[in-house]
Amino acid sequence: MDLRGWAEIALTLGLSVGVAWPLGLYMARIWAGETTWLTPVLNPVERGIYRVLGVRPEQSQGWKGYSFSVIAFSVAGFVLLYALLRLQGFLPLNPAGFGNLDPHLAFNVAVSFVTNTNWQSYGGETTMSLLSQMAGLAVQNFTSAAAGLAIAAAAARAFAGDREVGLGNFWVDLVRITLYVLLPLSIVVALALVATGVPQTLHAAVTVTGLEGAQQTLALGPVASQEAIKQIGTNGGGFFNANSAHPFENPNPLSNLIEAVSITALGFATFIAFGRMARARKEAASLVIVAFLLVAAAAVAIYGLENQTVPGLLKAGVEAGQNLEGKEYRFGTAASALWSALTTGASNGSVNAMHESFMPLSGGIQMFLIQLGEILPGGVGSGLYGMLVMALLAVFVAGLMVGRTPEYLGKKVEAAEIQYAMLAVLILPLAILGFSALAAVLPAALSSLLTDGPHGLSEILYAYSSAGGNNGSAFAGLTAATPWWDTTLGIAMLLGRFGYIVPVMAILGSLAAKPRLAPTAGTLPASGRLFSGLLLGVILVLGGLQFFPALALGPLAEHFQLLASLRP
Amino acid sequence: MRTYIRPALGSMVLFTLLLGLAYPLAITGIAQTLMPEKANGSLVRDRSGTAVGSALIGQNFNSPAYLHPRPSALAAAYDASTSGGSNLGPLSDTLASRIADGAATLRTELNLPADYPLPADAVTTSASGLDPDISPAYALLQVPRIAAARNLPVGKVDAALKAATRGPLLGFLGQTRVNVLKANLLLDSLSGEAQ
Numbered sequence: 001m002d003l004r005g006w007a008e009i010a011l012t013l014g015l016s017v018g019v020a021w022p023l024g025l026y027m028a029r030i031w032a033g034e035t036t037w038l039t040p041v042l043n044p045v046e047r048g049i050y051r052v053l054g055v056r057p058e059q060s061q062g063w064k065g066y067s068f069s070v071i072a073f074s075v076a077g078f079v080l081l082y083a084l085l086r087l088q089g090f091l092p093l094n095p096a097g098f099g100n101l102d103p104h105l106a107f108n109v110a111v112s113f114v115t116n117t118n119w120q121s122y123g124g125e126t127t128m129s130l131l132s133q134m135a136g137l138a139v140q141n142f143t144s145a146a147a148g149l150a151i152a153a154a155a156a157r158a159f160a161g162d163r164e165v166g167l168g169n170f171w172v173d174l175v176r177i178t179l180y181v182l183l184p185l186s187i188v189v190a191l192a193l194v195a196t197g198v199p200q201t202l203h204a205a206v207t208v209t210g211l212e213g214a215q216q217t218l219a220l221g222p223v224a225s226q227e228a229i230k231q232i233g234t235n236g237g238g239f240f241n242a243n244s245a246h247p248f249e250n251p252n253p254l255s256n257l258i259e260a261v262s263i264t265a266l267g268f269a270t271f272i273a274f275g276r277m278a279r280a281r282k283e284a285a286s287l288v289i290v291a292f293l294l295v296a297a298a299a300v301a302i303y304g305l306e307n308q309t310v311p312g313l314l315k316a317g318v319e320a321g322q323n324l325e326g327k328e329y330r331f332g333t334a335a336s337a338l339w340s341a342l343t344t345g346a347s348n349g350s351v352n353a354m355h356e357s358f359m360p361l362s363g364g365i366q367m368f369l370i371q372l373g374e375i376l377p378g379g380v381g382s383g384l385y386g387m388l389v390m391a392l393l394a395v396f397v398a399g400l401m402v403g404r405t406p407e408y409l410g411k412k413v414e415a416a417e418i419q420y421a422m423l424a425v426l427i428l429p430l431a432i433l434g435f436s437a438l439a440a441v442l443p444a445a446l447s448s449l450l451t452d453g454p455h456g457l458s459e460i461l462y463a464y465s466s467a468g469g470n471n472g473s474a475f476a477g478l479t480a481a482t483p484w485w486d487t488t489l490g491i492a493m494l495l496g497r498f499g500y501i502v503p504v505m506a507i508l509g510s511l512a513a514k515p516r517l518a519p520t521a522g523t524l525p526a527s528g529r530l531f532s533g534l535l536l537g538v539i540l541v542l543g544g545l546q547f548f549p550a551l552a553l554g555p556l557a558e559h560f561q562l563l564a565s566l567r568p
Numbered sequence: 569m570r571t572y573i574r575p576a577l578g579s580m581v582l583f584t585l586l587l588g589l590a591y592p593l594a595i596t597g598i599a600q601t602l603m604p605e606k607a608n609g610s611l612v613r614d615r616s617g618t619a620v621g622s623a624l625i626g627q628n629f630n631s632p633a634y635l636h637p638r639p640s641a642l643a644a645a646y647d648a649s650t651s652g653g654s655n656l657g658p659l660s661d662t663l664a665s666r667i668a669d670g671a672a673t674l675r676t677e678l679n680l681p682a683d684y685p686l687p688a689d690a691v692t693t694s695a696s697g698l699d700p701d702i703s704p705a706y707a708l709l710q711v712p713r714i715a716a717a718r719n720l721p722v723g724k725v726d727a728a729l730k731a732a733t734r735g736p737l738l739g740f741l742g743q744t745r746v747n748v749l750k751a752n753l754l755l756d757s758l759s760g761e762a763q
Binding site for chain 1: 572573574575576577578579580581582583584586587588589591592594595596598599600603606607608609610611614618619620621622623624625626627628629630631634638646647648649650651652653654655656657658659660663664667668670671672682683684685686687688689690691692693694695696697698699700701702703736737739740741742743745749752753756
């Protein structure tokens with residue numbers, strides 16, 4: 001640990017919220033259908049798309065119509081991507097001549113990208129044709145993010161409205177968010193990344209003869225355009241197997257700063273946009289503060305842990321104060337620790353260092369951030385509606401304590417909302433713990449592990465946390481490209497995405513129809529220190545009660561093994 | 569149902585054309601026009617103009633006359649057609665014995681005492697297996713070996729390694745590091761002058 005590292009962490013965290021502010025105000029205008037400086041260029045395109053889709057933009061949908069649209073869109077995306085992956089060997093733009101994907105791998109990848117998880121069961125540069133990367137994976141990077149942001153817009157309308165039936169039009173939200181937010185941002189970030197050295201070419205590789213006379217083949221491709229949306233849209237699926245640790249995805253500290261800030265920027269911006277649209281700025285600021293505090297605390301803790309004594313280095317008489325296994329030297333422990341907190345807190349899943357080689361407790365913190373429900377600040381859109389579910393539970397708990405019907409942002413929170421909220425909250429433990437328990441006893445699953453003992457359990461637990469939380473990062477020692485893992489992880493991703501979205505939409509539909517009440521003397525303010533503390537408590541207690549026993553058997557047990565191994 | 573199918577399929581097809589083809593091709597066009605060197609992988613060339621590698625991607629070196637990189641976890645060290653780390657946890661026995669073996673070999677090669685505290689990057693593998701950099705401390709340890717093999721004064725080798733060293737951006741972003749391939753190109757040009 002040094003001052004340089006702390007300064008790097010502080011600047012990156014500060015910028016991630018700093019850029020989110022103007023971005024959030026801009027996004028609120030897009031959600032509300034207001035004109036912006038891009039309107040003269042994009043409005044004709046927007047109108048044209050509505051005509052092709054047969055959508056009447058002024059028609060607002062109820063929660064069921066909106067949900068059906070989300071699901072129909074995701075199914076269409078899945079079918080197209082699955083077909084593309086199964087047929088890539090016959091299709092053009094395949095200079096390296098890769099074959100078609102196996103059915104179970106294609107299923108896993110298609111589900112993974114449609115659910116904004118972007119788990120990598122495959123090595124990008126050794127499996128995917130350029131067409132699959134561009135027209136398949138990169139498209140889903142945009143659309144799965146846009147779908148999440150659309151639901152966040154619907155959430156803002158549900159709270160903003162007074163006895164409304166409609167939540168807005170999904171297709172309009174989808175098109176506007178893609179055209180006005182994701183595409184312009186991606187263009188800017190992609191070009192900035194090329195300027196830092198990220199390649200952007202249609203050649204798949206170049207072969208050179210090195211100084212010692214050995215041949216070296218450098219895998220290339222349209223990396224920058226994909227890297228940009230991968231971070232902005234909290235997707236995280238890398239162009240290369242090593243993801244953002246690969247020097248071509250993330251060549252230097254500047255590219256690392258741009259990418260790390262991009263991981264959380266749009267997530268925090270969604271909270272700000274919600275605050276503006278639902279006329280609840282202070283309340284939204286509380287949500288931002290809680291998310292920020294948790295993810296910052298995790299970054300600080302992991303940076304501290306990565307500078308503890310590493311047993312293997314100590315035994316070999318090597319300088320043992322920095323855990324550099326699985327880390328790139330240009331980033332060191334500071335930038336690697338910070339990124340690992342941001343990517344797990346934000347449901348991004350890209351990595352600039354290998355999580356499996358982190359210290360045991362660091363891995364535990366990474367897992368715990370995912371298990372808290374991907375709300376710190378979570379995936380774009382999904383982080384906001386996840387956090388709103390936690391806020392509803394927080395006011396419900398407070399309401400129980402004082403014996404009043406709880407309210408959040410002027411909407412009464414009653415039995416129906418709490419039942420749906422509990423349904424949503426229980427999906428994650430079902431997907432994570434249910435599958436982990438099965439995998440821990442089935443030989444077909446266990447044969448994929450790289451390690452046994454507590455570290456092996458961490459591999460299992462991390463994999464299903466990542467899938468259920470739609471994160472996508474991994475303890476990559478696990479060989480996941482087998483029928484068992486591809487299939488069950490795919491199911492966990494579907495549960496984590498749609499098992500959450502449907503109850504959330506039901507809550508939004510119910511809240512939208514209620515009158516928005518003015519606050520009275522008896523209303524618990526949903527901002528300030530008291531509420532933030534309450535929300536923080538609910539998030540930690542809920543996550544802790546659900547996952548602490550499993551974490552105790554994995555990373556925590558391994559931490560004590562580590563302490564024991566350091567004793568002389 | 570039809571009210572959902574048409575916009576669902578229609579939007580996917582339109583987005584595939586716009587985001588999957590137009591967007592990456594437009595970025596490729598702009599990047600290839602404005603920043604062709606970087607867009608094509610930041611290739612570095614020797615004095616004859618032949619590409620010998622990428623400034624961003626590590627390369628394996630075995631000769632005592634060259635600066636050596638970190639170990640690589642890839643099946644073939646620094647094979648840049650693939651990428652990845654060892655994924656071994658800090659308590660792994662496999663990792664501990666790999667580090668011990670690596671440290672012993674390195675101490676012999678560098679003529680160091682058996683308990684010399686080597687810098688950690690000299691015996692750990694990176695996340696990508698393609699790390700282009702090493703620490704200044706590890707570079708410094710290799711100076712005597714390189715100078716002897718090239719018959720050059722230690723000061724000149726040292727200066728070449730310094731020239732290939734980059735500090736943190738703005739003084740605090742990223743670590744101070746030595747680019748192995750750049751250092752070796754500089755060393756080759758030094759030897760060229762001496763001859």
